[in-house]
Amino acid sequence: MTALGLSKLGKRFGATWAVRELDLEVPEGELFALLGANGAGKTTTLRMIAGLLLPTEGDVSILGHSVTREPNAAKRPLAYLPDDPLLYGKLRPLEYLEFVAGLWGLSATSAARRAQELLTWLGLWEHRFEVVETYSRGMKQKLALAGALIHEPRVMLLDEPLTGLDAAAAKLVKDALRDFVASGGTIVLTTHILDVAERMADRIGIIAGGRLIAQGTLADLRAQSGEEGGTLEAVFLDLVARGSGRP
Ligand SMILES: Nc1ncnc2c1ncn2[C@@H]1O[C@H](COP(=O)(O)OP(=O)(O)OP(=O)(O)O)[C@@H](O)[C@H]1O
Numbered sequence: 487m488t489a490l491g492l493s494k495l496g497k498r499f500g501a502t503w504a505v506r507e508l509d510l511e512v513p514e515g516e517l518f519a520l521l522g523a524n525g526a527g528k529t530t531t532l533r534m535i536a537g538l539l540l541p542t543e544g545d546v547s548i549l550g551h552s553v554t555r556e557p558n559a560a561k562r563p564l565a566y567l568p569d570d571p572l573l574y575g576k577l578r579p580l581e582y583l584e585f586v587a588g589l590w591g592l593s594a595t596s597a598a599r600r601a602q603e604l605l606t607w608l609g610l611w612e613h614r615f616e617v618v619e620t621y622s623r624g625m626k627q628k629l630a631l632a633g634a635l636i637h638e639p640r641v642m643l644l645d646e647p648l649t650g651l652d653a654a655a656a657k658l659v660k661d662a663l664r665d666f667v668a669s670g671g672t673i674v675l676t677t678h679i680l681d682v683a684e685r686m687a688d689r690i691g692i693i694a695g696g697r698l699i700a701q702g703t704l705a706d707l708r709a710q711s712g713e714e715g716g717t718l719e720a721v722f723l724d725l726v727a728r729g730s731g732r733p
Pocket residue numbers: 499504522523524525526527528529530531
């Protein structure tokens with residue numbers, strides 16, 4: 487089944503199109519990485535998929551439900567982790583997770599069970615009595631990931647999920663993402679770390695000037711660029727140089 491379908495998706499801010507005519511299908515169980523330079527339109531795309539930003543044109547479907555016409559059904563299986571997630575500094579992690587679980591309508595018992603599971607798995611259980619504002623950036627990132635996973639989503643949108651994490655924390659998060667995909671979940675993530683896209687993604691999309699200028703496996707992208715056998719960095723730079731130019 488198609489987890490995520492974008493059709494002719496576009497967003498205009500004033501006179502500028504941040505995203506234009508974006509068509510994309512991501513099947514269930516796939517990890518899709520969206521690459522692009524600063525300002526290319528990645529976050530705007532994720533925010534439209536998450537239903538946080540109304541498209542100027544086009545639509546998004548999540549597991550068959552339109553984000554604009556059936557927003558509740560579309561958002562239910564979805565988790566969105568922004569690059570700078572909002573955490574409530576005065577709360578302890580269990581309070582934060584129980585609060586998020588409450589927003590999704592989980593019962594107190596299942597929220598507590600799931601929160602304990604996630605905190606243990608992410609290595610935060612021993613820090614459960616500390617307030618969130620004392621957490622390091624990596625710990626906050628992991629807690630935000632726990633918040634995103636609390637309602638057992640089937641599709642995750644992650645904006646730069648590995649930025650600012652040390653090697654151990656990055657490994658833990660990468661393993662978590664792999665497990666999620668292996669169990670049938672779908673991930674769309676943005677990253678500036680090309681190595682992450684190269685090692686983890688089933689397919690990669692390259693966005694430049696708001697348009698998806700290329701998509702496919704690394705082998706497909708190599709074939710589209712003049713960089714047969716090249717690194718993803720060389721392929722990416724070549725495709726962006728050919729395809730850039732704002733719409
Ligand atoms: N709320 C807004 N109002 C006006 N312009 C915006 C708004 N949000 C984004 N833009 C513009 O849309 C374009 C795409 O921005 P976006 O944040 O989607 O890029 P990005 O690929 O996520 O960049 P980065 O890698 O720097 O996070 C940029 O030119 C940005 O200035």
